[in-house]
Amino acid sequence: MTGWLVIAGLGPGDDCLVTHEVTAALADASDVVGYSPYVQRVPDRPGLNRHETDNREELDRARHALEMAAEDKRVVVVSSGDPGVFAMAAAVFEAVEAGPESWRTLDIRVLPGVTAMLAAAARAGAPLGHDFCAINLSDNLKPWELIERRLRLAVEADFAIALYNPRSKARPEGFVRALDLLREACEPDRVLVFARAVSTPEEDLRVVRLANATPDMADMRTVVLIGSSATRIIPRDGMPFVYTPRTVSL
């Protein structure tokens, strides 16, 4: 059997944030599968077959990729960021578990990448410099009650928090409720970073205090970083630095 399936993270946007390992896998692939904008990031070359799909078809896409690997193709499923963080890796393993027994013998590898919250944090300074958590605010695949519960407990634990997919056009009310919850649970000068489309031409970074945060500061291309109670702003000309100190007392 010569086929393989790689689930590769392309990082947040700029090709300079791709790892050498992912570049090599793409150069060796016969087939690239993924959501159109990510597939379009892979340079065209003779012998490379491209399979662009819609965003909502993760499981179909995963099955298709597995079928091709079983047919001895060299398949790369492309994700933005890291494939293991709210991306394609989990969908592939769901398909493996539900699929034919033979899929379990395939050569399947996940190639990690720079996930959006780490790229966003790097731009702001080091807001995730202490214990932190990542919460997907989309309620497509889980009940809103669970999201709210996790957010409350994350604040109680005094984690820095990264919110993925904070606000879709279809469901803008989730982030409104998340902000309300934060205002109840945190001090008004809690530090927030709204990091939109980091490392792309549309990059936009805003550092605000919770009291000044508004729902329209986020969309689906934004990662919202919420500092812990210890997170600090270093003012300077231009964009300030934001960081969470390594030392914490009770």
Add this chain to the structure above:
Amino acid sequence: MTGWLVIAGLGPGDDCLVTHEVTAALADASDVVGYSPYVQRVPDRPGLNRHETDNREELDRARHALEMAAEDKRVVVVSSGDPGVFAMAAAVFEAVEAGPESWRTLDIRVLPGVTAMLAAAARAGAPLGHDFCAINLSDNLKPWELIERRLRLAVEADFAIALYNPRSKARPEGFVRALDLLREACEPDRVLVFARAVSTPEEDLRVVRLANATPDMADMRTVVLIGSSATRIIPRDGMPFVYTPRTVSL
């Protein structure tokens, strides 16, 4: 002013997990600063000055790097993994805040990388495929009570959990207590991944149920991933796949 300071993530170990951006910064540097094993990963070349320091001197190292950047040097502070996750970026910004006002005008950039938990997760499958948190188990810089409190709340939130620095030779008892806490709070078949030195020649991966986990499975080079209640094992010949489904109900 032509000097700059870059805090760069070298990834978990293998050079193929470095981003192109970090490779370019290292090629352009006049000075590389960091903990010896990380500095030694940077290829030698004429004109590159290397400053290797001990592991416990983060703040001194940060100040030294800032001083050199202020002297118009092109300085890269190297971290393993991602510099913003329990690594050098927070130390540099601590030094900036406490240092001379002029340091705030320096060209300081953080270049993200593949942090240990994402490399570990990729090797195992997709155990962090849903909401998750990262907790540093070292009590060098924070009280143990806080670690325990965060761990309890993380379990209550049903996050997948990544534990960094689980076990030092000097303080082996922390991870023993963490395992005890997990046994109180989680079902005995909770999935754990012990990922040691991922992507290095010493890489070792173990997938176990909580009931079978023992403290000696971790050391300071291990990242321990604790699944959420939904995390699943896909058995197969050899190492099983571990993943956390994207869909969760209450």
